[in-house]
Amino acid sequence: MPQSALPLLLEVEQLASLIPNDRLLLIDVSGPDNYLNGHLPGALNLHPGYLQCGVAPAPGKMPDATQLAEVFSNLGLTPEHHVIAYDDEGGGWAGRLLWTLEAIGHTSYSYLNGGIHAWRDAGLETETTAQQANPREFTVTINRAPIAEIEDILPRLGSPEFAIWDARSAAEYNGERTGSMRAGHIPGAINIDWLELIDRSNATRLVNLEQLQARLNELGLSADKDIVTHCQSHHRSSLTWLVMRILGYPSVKGYHGSWGEWGNREDTPVES
Secondary structure, eight states, X not given: OOGGGOOSEEOHHXXXXXXXXXXXXXXXXXOHHHHHTOBOTTOEEOOGGGGSOOOTTOTTSXXXXXXXXXXXXXXXXXXXXEEXXXXXXXXXXXXXXXXXXXXXXXXXXXXXXXXXXHHHHTTOOXXXXXXXXXXXXXXXXXXXXXXXXXXXXXXXXXOTTEEEEEOXXXXXXXXXXXXXXXXXXXXXXXXXXXXXXXXXXXXXXXXXXXXXXXXXXXXXXXXXXXXXXXXXXXXXXXXXXXXXXXXXXXXXXXXXXHHHHHTTOSSSOOBO
């Protein structure tokens, strides 16, 4: 299979038949200890923290272009690479990496369905030796198309052509628990916990996508709308962004400020 023809959602059996391949850049987005406990042959490790700015009150926001250029230069990313992202949790951090790649204009990428757990479930080989990157200069220009800000949301609240997917837990959505100054949710937001997208009985692969699409349509998160997705820090909601991309949604943005920003301001409307 030519690398340019790789699907956005890649199964472990498909990838196993393609590696090693110098044009594929495999990135394991998990903590260093988990990476060293076993990773895909040839995969580099990217600590998830490098994908967020870490600055309160919205630490989940995207780092600036200079910081991201350093991250991807250290990984040795080139425009010719097709990135294969995976993690050890079912897609949140891998989704965050792919959303970030989309936001810097690198659109040649795939998500490995189920990540390391699906790889092991298929009986495929892992390695425990850390891979060393081949650093090279990578210039970053931010593409705003996949990024939602407060200004993109406030004027459209209540519009029938606009919808918000809140990927937090029901307790966070209902205001029973919060990591911010205020509790609750954005008015009109629809709640589906990101964990409902991960099939734990199938080695953390995604749930049945046809059934998920039917549910999204029923709840008002259909593909004919402009969708914004968020959680507390746009980690969990990166998976929901990715799944909507896999489903072919033409207009979906990730609100990287998420509830860390919205819930810590006094001028944003809140329901609970």
